[in-house]
Amino acid sequence: MKKFLKNILVFFLLALIVGEIVVRMTHTMSDIPQRTIDEHGIQKYYPNQDGYWKGGDHKWDINKLGWPGELPQSYDNLIMVIGDSFIENFMNPNECHQSVFLKQNLESYNFMEAGRSGVSLIEAMEISKNLDSLKPVKTLVYVNDNDFYESIVEVKPMQDITQLNLKSNTIVYGEMKAPVFKKILYNWKLLYYFYTRFPLNSTSDVKEEPAIKKVENKSGLKSKAEVSQLIEYIIENYNVSNKTFVFHPKTNTEIIELCKQAGINIITLDSSKDNKSWTFDYDRHWTCYGHEQVAKQIANALSKS
Amino acid sequence: MFFNSIEFFVFLPIVFGLYWLIGGKNIKLQNIVVAAASYVFYGWWDWRFLSLILFSSLVDYSIGIALGKKDKPSTRKILLWISICVNLGFLGFFKYYNFFVDSLVNSFTFFGSDLSINTLNIILPVGISFYTFQTLSYTIDVYNKKLEPTKDFVGFMAFVSFFPQLVAGPIERATNLLPQFSIERKFDYRNAVDGLRQVLWGLFKKIVIADNCAKYANIIFNNHTEYNGSTLLLGAFFFAFQIYGDFSGYSDIAIGISRLFGFELKRNFAFPYFSRDIAEFWRRWHISLSTWFRDYLYIPLGGSRGGLSMKIRNTFIIFIVSGFWHGANWTFVIWGALNAIYFLPLLLTNKNRVNTNLVAEGKYFPSLREFWQMGVTFFITLIAWVFFRADNVSHAVSYLHHTFNTSLFSWVQIFPATILSLVLFFIAVEWLGRSNEYAIAKVDFLKKPLRWAFYILLIVLMFAFTGEEQQFIYFQF
Numbered sequence: 001m002k003k004f005l006k007n008i009l010v011f012f013l014l015a016l017i018v019g020e021i022v023v024r025m026t027h028t029m030s031d032i033p034q035r036t037i038d039e040h041g042i043q044k045y046y047p048n049q050d051g052y053w054k055g056g057d058h059k060w061d062i063n064k065l066g067w068p069g070e071l072p073q074s075y076d077n078l079i080m081v082i083g084d085s086f087i088e089n090f091m092n093p094n095e096c097h098q099s100v101f102l103k104q105n106l107e108s109y110n111f112m113e114a115g116r117s118g119v120s121l122i123e124a125m126e127i128s129k130n131l132d133s134l135k136p137v138k139t140l141v142y143v144n145d146n147d148f149y150e151s152i153v154e155v156k157p158m159q160d161i162t163q164l165n166l167k168s169n170t171i172v173y174g175e176m177k178a179p180v181f182k183k184i185l186y187n188w189k190l191l192y193y194f195y196t197r198f199p200l201n202s203t204s205d206v207k208e209e210p211a212i213k214k215v216e217n218k219s220g221l222k223s224k225a226e227v228s229q230l231i232e233y234i235i236e237n238y239n240v241s242n243k244t245f246v247f248h249p250k251t252n253t254e255i256i257e258l259c260k261q262a263g264i265n266i267i268t269l270d271s272s273k274d275n276k277s278w279t280f281d282y283d284r285h286w287t288c289y290g291h292e293q294v295a296k297q298i299a300n301a302l303s304k305s
Numbered sequence: 306m307f308f309n310s311i312e313f314f315v316f317l318p319i320v321f322g323l324y325w326l327i328g329g330k331n332i333k334l335q336n337i338v339v340a341a342a343s344y345v346f347y348g349w350w351d352w353r354f355l356s357l358i359l360f361s362s363l364v365d366y367s368i369g370i371a372l373g374k375k376d377k378p379s380t381r382k383i384l385l386w387i388s389i390c391v392n393l394g395f396l397g398f399f400k401y402y403n404f405f406v407d408s409l410v411n412s413f414t415f416f417g418s419d420l421s422i423n424t425l426n427i428i429l430p431v432g433i434s435f436y437t438f439q440t441l442s443y444t445i446d447v448y449n450k451k452l453e454p455t456k457d458f459v460g461f462m463a464f465v466s467f468f469p470q471l472v473a474g475p476i477e478r479a480t481n482l483l484p485q486f487s488i489e490r491k492f493d494y495r496n497a498v499d500g501l502r503q504v505l506w507g508l509f510k511k512i513v514i515a516d517n518c519a520k521y522a523n524i525i526f527n528n529h530t531e532y533n534g535s536t537l538l539l540g541a542f543f544f545a546f547q548i549y550g551d552f553s554g555y556s557d558i559a560i561g562i563s564r565l566f567g568f569e570l571k572r573n574f575a576f577p578y579f580s581r582d583i584a585e586f587w588r589r590w591h592i593s594l595s596t597w598f599r600d601y602l603y604i605p606l607g608g609s610r611g612g613l614s615m616k617i618r619n620t621f622i623i624f625i626v627s628g629f630w631h632g633a634n635w636t637f638v639i640w641g642a643l644n645a646i647y648f649l650p651l652l653l654t655n656k657n658r659v660n661t662n663l664v665a666e667g668k669y670f671p672s673l674r675e676f677w678q679m680g681v682t683f684f685i686t687l688i689a690w691v692f693f694r695a696d697n698v699s700h701a702v703s704y705l706h707h708t709f710n711t712s713l714f715s716w717v718q719i720f721p722a723t724i725l726s727l728v729l730f731f732i733a734v735e736w737l738g739r740s741n742e743y744a745i746a747k748v749d750f751l752k753k754p755l756r757w758a759f760y761i762l763l764i765v766l767m768f769a770f771t772g773e774e775q776q777f778i779y780f781q782f
Contacts, residue, residue: 001325001492008501011757018761019768193768 016190023189027056029196030090032186035116038066040130041162041173042123044116058093065114069097072110075134079109082124082131083142086248086285087115096288098142101295106302109137122151122171122230123162125238137242140267140298144248148227148255155226166229227255231262240264246298249278267301269294306349308558309512316346317562320468324566325492336463336486339566343466347431350472354430357395362458362465364391365440369447369454369461381448388444392437399429404633432472434630438597440465443479445601452480460486469562473555475573475593482570490567499746500564505763506745507557512767514731515550517724518543525719526694529704534713537704541687544694546728549578552591557743576739578686578732579664581678583647584657586686594630598623609652620652621645631693636701640692647685663740727770 023029031051037043044066052059063071068088072078081087081098089097099111112134114127121143128139149155153165153172160177164170176182185192234240244265247256249272259266271278271293278290286294306312320342328335348355368388375381406422413420443464446452455461464483470476525532525540532540556573563570577589587595603623609616621642628641651657664679665671671679688705695701738744748756 001494004492004494004497007498011760014757015761015764018765022765022769197771 019193020188020190023193027052027054029189029192030054031060032182032192033060033062033068034183034186035176035179036066037173037176040126041171042127042130043160043162043174043176044114053090060090061094067112067114067116069099069113069115070094072099072112074110075112077109078134078136079106079111080128080131080134080136080139081111081113081115081142082119082127082139083115083246084119084124084147085115085117087113087142088117089115089285089291091280091283091285092288092291096291098291098295101292102299105295105299112136118161119147120151120158120161120163121147122164122234123174125234125243126162126171128243129238132239138302139243140246141243142246142248143251145252145255148230149223152226152230155223164230164233166226166233169233224254224258228258231258231264235262235264244302246294265305267298269297306346308555308562309508312349316342321565330489330491332487332489333457333459335490335566336457336459339468339486340459340463340466343463343468343471346468347466347471350431351428357430357433358436358466359462361392361395361436361440362462364388365444365465366455366458366461368444370456372444372447373454385444385448389441392441396433396437399427399433401633402427435474435476436465436471438476438594439479442476442597442601443483446479452483455483455487457487467563467568469559469566469568470570473552473559474591475556475559475571476597477570477593478597482568485568492567496564496567500561502745502748502760503557503561503564503743505561505760506743507554507559507561509763509767510550510554510557510731513550513727513770515547515554517727517770518547518550521719521721521724522547522694526700526704529700529707532707532718533715534708534710535715536718537708538687538713539717539719541691541694541708543724545578545683545687545690546731548690548693549574550731560743572742576735576744578683579679579736579739580682581660581664581675582651582656582682583644583685584651585660586682587644587648588661594627598627602626613653616652617649620649624648635698636692636695639698639701640689643689643692647689666740723770727766 030053033045033049033051035043036046045062045068047062047064047066049062050059060068061070062068065071068090079102081102087098094100097113099113102111103109112131114131119127121141124141124143124147128141131139150158150161151164153163154167157163158174160174162174163172165172185195240263244267245259247266247268249269251268256266256268271290274293276289278286278293280287306316320338323342324335324338328338344355344358347358365388368384371384372381375384410420410422443452443461447454455464461483464477464479464486467477467482522540522543525536525543529537529540553574560570560572571593573591573593575589575592577586580586580589603619606619606622607615608619611619624641624645625638626641628637628639628644631637631640648657651659660678664675691704691708692698692701695704735744738746741747745759748759751759
């Protein structure tokens, strides 16, 4: 029995080592950059990292300011592009980023991206406030319904995301969720592979789902009031005159209307007239083509204004 | 709980540890661990049906004891029939009630009368056909005085519910498995390693071959009118390897796990797709079921001893009942009847036992004649598999109608090269290992580093080519 158990253990360890090599060589799992929280409470990436996206077809880069993508050659006539995973855009190569396509359409401007997956609207506003030191002429904030709901503690409390507490009218900064575990997980690729393939928290994910649905169903009174309060807070606490909210296609029209009424500049994206899909088949994020179309619509809107 | 699930990956080491470390050499303690683990294993799927297994065990245990005490033939016969009625009654209710009601209503409608009987929303207990036949074999063998009735109820419970083969076989005979619960079981290193190797091969068959073939078989069968004949033939080919990989994979895992616990189960598959005629195919496919029907149905009916009409009748009965055992659908009945039609010419010309040896024994390649024979046998089984896989008879007929026309000679519309390469690799390994109990049983000839590298290759392939997770097909039977 001892020999059997010893051999099983040795074989298991060997299989883990081979598995790790195979997963790394074939880039079965994406490399995930390490995050940090800066002195302003903003979660961003450690500067100057790079890695491969799933499959190894292309690499992502984190620039020296701690944001994905390349920095502009000049900060003159700068337009800031802020958003969540759509702007972070690890799933596409650098040449398919918003800033690249926007630069192709609006050559007289320079563009800089500040994107991170999971960013809420209020966090995007905090980032924009922080980056106002670069004196951008305009800031584009890419948002959808969830970015509003996830900005409000009372609607959808989330510890790892910066939110607004409506009762105390204060910002609650997000905390890093299990940083040690994540560091181990993202560096031990085989473990990360198993974790993704056989998620342990699949049950809790299912439980979380109704909370979102509840919010969507209540697009009438309560949510509306809370979203209105959030918009009021944004108007009072941030310089919105040079900010434009870029709404994803199919965003709740009531939310767009509330922003418009509050005097926020808006651009509404529309993919309904395009026969070709903007998103991946297996992923809700925009493809290279999607990003190109988004940039075109934004450039058109900005030219008109 | 499936063999290819995380739950089982945790469950098995726990039971293994409890069995050998706590159970030690104490047979009773080991049997308690096996019985408890088996009930947890089955209850994980649906705990309500544990009562069914427990009741079935109680009935057959009691009838076995009673048969041991009674000598009067009429009393013994009554006891036997009680067991048969209880076991087949459960099976009939859970598996065939709705089928018979539907068929009855349809027949009345056909003759212009209205009959109103409601079908019931019945959940089919997983593996009911397997453990019902296993318990029945016990009562019949005790009745025939081939086996002494057991007085150890825990051992009997463990025999009926033995988790490695509880839900999809092999269907064990009481004469083989039950005595193993009353003899000392010692841990044997070689046996355990061999068991693990067989589990690995079984998982490879299921995860890499069956699940990947299933993906294409499903696409082609579900949209058969959109494809040409050659693609439909490829769909049947994929299904043939899906069902083989799935079912023989399950049997390998079951046999392998049993070896870890010191039990020897009967072989269930012997490389059936290398058969040279349909009689050989049926000696190599689902052996535990074929021999069950042979011993408990075919031989009592007179077997092949009678005249021509009796031979034909018995052949049709055994194949049709075998088909019907798989499910309450006319497709299975036709599948069985088709196999009877394939088999009869061999039986009537006394050629059903021509190919009893191993094909191309001791050679790397078959002769042209053997290759042709294997090809023809495989082809006719493919046609039968179409009925087995189809949703209903008209689906199968339409599938065959769309297959056998001029488009059969055009190029396939779906050509998954990677999956076909994996199937070819699988066929090659099975061919090279066909003289063994399972294909990779004798990889011992390789030095340890190479052997382990081969095992790791299989594991890597399993993760790299994991198809969409499919339930084991035979669970539904």
